[in-house]
Amino acid sequence: MKIGTKVIHVGNKPDKETGAVIPPIFQTSTFAQKSPGVHKGYEYTRSHNPTRTRLEECLASLENGKYALVTSSGMAAEMLIMHAIKPGSTVLCGDDVYGGTYRLFTTVFHQLHNFIFIDTTDTKKVAAAIKEHNPDMLWLETPTNPTLKISDLKKLSAMAKKAKAKVVVDNTFMSPYFQRPLELGADIVLHSLTKYLNGHSDVIGGCLILRDKKLYDKLWVLQNSIGPSQSPFDSWLVLRGLKTLGVRMERHQENAFKIAKYLEKHPKVETVIYPGLKSHPQYKIAKAQMSGFGGMISFYIKGGPKESRAFLKKVKLFILAESLGGVESLIEHPAIMTHASIPKKVRDDLGITDNLIRLSVGIEDASDLLEDLKKALG
Numbered sequence: 343m344k345i346g347t348k349v350i351h352v353g354n355k356p357d358k359e360t361g362a363v364i365p366p367i368f369q370t371s372t373f374a375q376k377s378p379g380v381h382k383g384y385e386y387t388r389s390h391n392p393t394r395t396r397l398e399e400c401l402a403s404l405e406n407g408k409y410a411l412v413t414s415s416g417m418a419a420e421m422l423i424m425h426a427i428k429p430g431s432t433v434l435c436g437d438d439v440y441g442g443t444y445r446l447f448t449t450v451f452h453q454l455h456n457f458i459f460i461d462t463t464d465t466k467k468v469a470a471a472i473k474e475h476n477p478d479m480l481w482l483e484t485p486t487n488p489t490l491k492i493s494d495l496k497k498l499s500a501m502a503k504k505a506k507a508k509v510v511v512d513n514t515f516m517s518p519y520f521q522r523p524l525e526l527g528a529d530i531v532l533h534s535l536t537k538y539l540n541g542h543s544d545v546i547g548g549c550l551i552l553r554d555k556k557l558y559d560k561l562w563v564l565q566n567s568i569g570p571s572q573s574p575f576d577s578w579l580v581l582r583g584l585k586t587l588g589v590r591m592e593r594h595q596e597n598a599f600k601i602a603k604y605l606e607k608h609p610k611v612e613t614v615i616y617p618g619l620k621s622h623p624q625y626k627i628a629k630a631q632m633s634g635f636g637g638m639i640s641f642y643i644k645g646g647p648k649e650s651r652a653f654l655k656k657v658k659l660f661i662l663a664e665s666l667g668g669v670e671s672l673i674e675h676p677a678i679m680t681h682a683s684i685p686k687k688v689r690d691d692l693g694i695t696d697n698l699i700r701l702s703v704g705i706e707d708a709s710d711l712l713e714d715l716k717k718a719l720g
């Protein structure tokens with residue numbers, strides 16, 4: 343099956359008991375047992391739930407993985423990985439990751455592991471860092487949040503494998519519709535389900551997708567022991583939202599292309615970052631490893647914080663809010679909002695400056711979105 347069919351059919355077979363075409367929500371915390379320990383595969387919803395199982399089946403299939411674990415948030419999925427590796431591990435991490443990921447690593451897990459942040463778009467730098475630090479894990483986000491840097495997944499995964507380091511790829515920005523890291527050599531794919539996979543800005547969720555049974559079992563034991571499992575209702579909502587992933591991603595991309603091209607020519611815009619533009623520094627890699635370029639755009643407005651604030655106040659259709667990947671267009675200021683927990687000096691070095699603006703382009707009519715930006719920039 344192709345991905346546009348999988349999102350509709352995998353994990354979505356009609357209910358065996360009633361024939362209901364849309365699977366029911368098993369909104370229950372516990373399951374009756376015939377006699378102690380004798381049950382139908384389900385005991386307690388923290389451990390397993392049939393609605394969540396359906397979602398996990400679908401997600402594993404979309405990434406061409408074997409197993410998926412659905413968590414209560416993207417951050418919870420990241421936490422499980424950090425608990426799965428042995429204490430004192432060295433994690434080589436991309437330097438431009440979601441602000442919450444940076445915070446989790448530098449303010450929570452820094453007590454347990456060693457984190458080294460480097461520019462993973464520079465393959466030579468990564469090779470040198472692997473040699474120097476002998477890492478246990480390589481953590482990649484590509485494209486990165488918010489400067490949309492792209493790392494070569496095939497090359498980096500091969501290098502990490504040689505050094506016996508596990509490769510984790512946060513694939514939130516592309517979704518499996520446009521990029522499938524397991525096929526390029528990654529060991530674990532992570533998503534914030536909150537974003538494109540659910541697509542409707544009404545659920546917080548996360549997931550891990552992998553092929554290694556031993557590692558999956560370990561992660562499941564951790565999830566069951568710590569408890570960040572997703573609720574059945576939220577899993578059902580994601581299963582529902584997922585069905586339109588293909589049409590949504592195509593439209594996100596179509597609209598983003600129009601906006602990126604418009605902004606690129608605008609006199610009040612300094613630079614536009616969109617992986618689909620030939621001006622993107624890693625355009626060639628993007629083209630080779632992704633089948634599309636997604637709906638995220640970052641751009642530098644001419645001026646500083648004053649100009650950014652004035653512009654952000656003037657947009658009407660774009661909603662000023664954190665998050666991304668929903669049907670509605672969002673706009674945000676990474677330095678003040680999503681990446682505020684990164685120290686200013688680090689932010690400045692990464693290009694997360696006061697005139698950087700991030701767009702999550704929705705699936706509205708592109709002409710309305712363009713008009714909104716035109717008026718606000720004017």
Ligand code: P1T
Pocket residue numbers: 415416417418440442443483487512514515533534535536546547548664665666680
């Ligand atoms: O919000 P949560 O579902 O816990 O997912 C965290 C997360 C993980 N990885 C990436 C690449 C992300 O972008 C996020 C969350 N990001 C935002 C809320 C944001 O506005 O960028």
